[in-house]
Amino acid sequence: MTSPSASVSFRAPFDGDLREDLTLALQIADAADAVSMARFDAADLDVQLKADASHVTEADLATERAIRSILETERPDDGVFGEEYGRTGDSSRQWIVDPIDGTANYLKGIPMWTTLIALSIDGVPRVGVASQPALGRRWWAATGLGAWTNTPEGTPRRLAVSSVGAISDASASFQSIRQWDEAGQLDALVRLSRSVWRDRGYGDTWPYMLLAEGRLEFVAEFGVQEYDIAALVPIITEAGGRFTSYAGEDSIADRSSLATNGVLHSAFLDLLGATSESRSTP
Numbered sequence: 001m002t003s004p005s006a007s008v009s010f011r012a013p014f015d016g017d018l019r020e021d022l023t024l025a026l027q028i029a030d031a032a033d034a035v036s037m038a039r040f041d042a043a044d045l046d047v048q049l050k051a052d053a054s055h056v057t058e059a060d061l062a063t064e065r066a067i068r069s070i071l072e073t074e075r076p077d078d079g080v081f082g083e084e085y086g087r088t089g090d091s092s093r094q095w096i097v098d099p100i101d102g103t104a105n106y107l108k109g110i111p112m113w114t115t116l117i118a119l120s121i122d123g124v125p126r127v128g129v130a131s132q133p134a135l136g137r138r139w140w141a142a143t144g145l146g147a148w149t150n151t152p153e154g155t156p157r158r159l160a161v162s163s164v165g166a167i168s169d170a171s172a173s174f175q176s177i178r179q180w181d182e183a184g185q186l187d188a189l190v191r192l193s194r195s196v197w198r199d200r201g202y203g204d205t206w207p208y209m210l211l212a213e214g215r216l217e218f219v220a221e222f223g224v225q226e227y228d229i230a231a232l233v234p235i236i237t238e239a240g241g242r243f244t245s246y247a248g249e250d251s252i253a254d255r256s257s258l259a260t261n262g263v264l265h266s267a268f269l270d271l272l273g274a275t276s277e278s279r280s281t282p
Helices: 019-039 058-074 103-107 177-182 186-195 206-212 232-238 265-272
Strands: 047-049 055-057 079-082 086-088 093-101 114-121 124-132 137-142 146-149 171-173 198-200 218-222 242-244 256-260
Touching: 019 058, 019 093, 019 114, 019 124, 019 137, 055 058, 055 103, 058 079, 058 093, 058 103, 093 103, 114 232, 124 206, 124 232, 137 206, 137 232, 146 206, 146 232, 171 206, 177 186, 177 218, 186 265, 206 218, 206 232, 206 256, 232 242, 232 256, 256 265
Parallel strands: 079 093, 171 198, 171 218
Antiparallel strands: 047 055, 079 086, 093 114, 114 124, 124 137, 137 146, 218 256, 242 256
16 A cells, blocks of 8 residues: 555554665665666666666666665565556555656666655655755755755755745646646646746755755656655655645645645645645544
8 A cells, every 4th residue: 555545644643763764765865876876977878768668778777776785685575666666565664766767868878857756654645855966965864853954065954844824825836747748737837837936847855855955946747656756745744844635635646746834735725726625624
């Protein structure tokens, strides 16, 4: 099980100690970075098309194998759900991984790609690591332990979303016009762009991390899988923001996402015309 019922909030307290799991996730990210960077911008990189017409590289496959190998040793009783090798195991504890989020960037030699590692417990993402080794950046969080990023000095810095309280003062990332058009939400996107202070399509993981750092107030996209967003949930929520589906539900299985600084979440849902019984704060 990867997604909670509507009655379970992504911000619900957790009684367990997640420090060892977070430490493991960071160690996994180190190993994954070594594998992915070894083939980044390689002239002879092997690239194939999957059944859904998306690209997969030898690095995607090798990176996920490296992640799974560590989990098989360190957490043999946990389930794993990865983009390239699917689901293994049946446990209330499930690691959800995307070895290279942004494969299109990776194969073009563009450094904006991320390895995403999450631990979901009883359907709620509790641990998240987002690592961008080509840029030397990493963000991580676990429920109750805060959200953090690395600094040039090598010391962690705690993350906090912005306190912007008006949509007219907000900065938004919409990912891509094509996404919104294919989802039948182009009118909503135009309405959004006319209402915020600034709108940009930064794409993939990057804008969510900008939101967690307090630099954006809104990110939303469509066509996402659970492994695209699970790791982002604890980072956003521990930074003080809110993460839901486009309809306002605490779910990573709806093929959509909407993240805000929290203060403006309901206002953005109203602006977009999204409706959900779970919109109210639990």
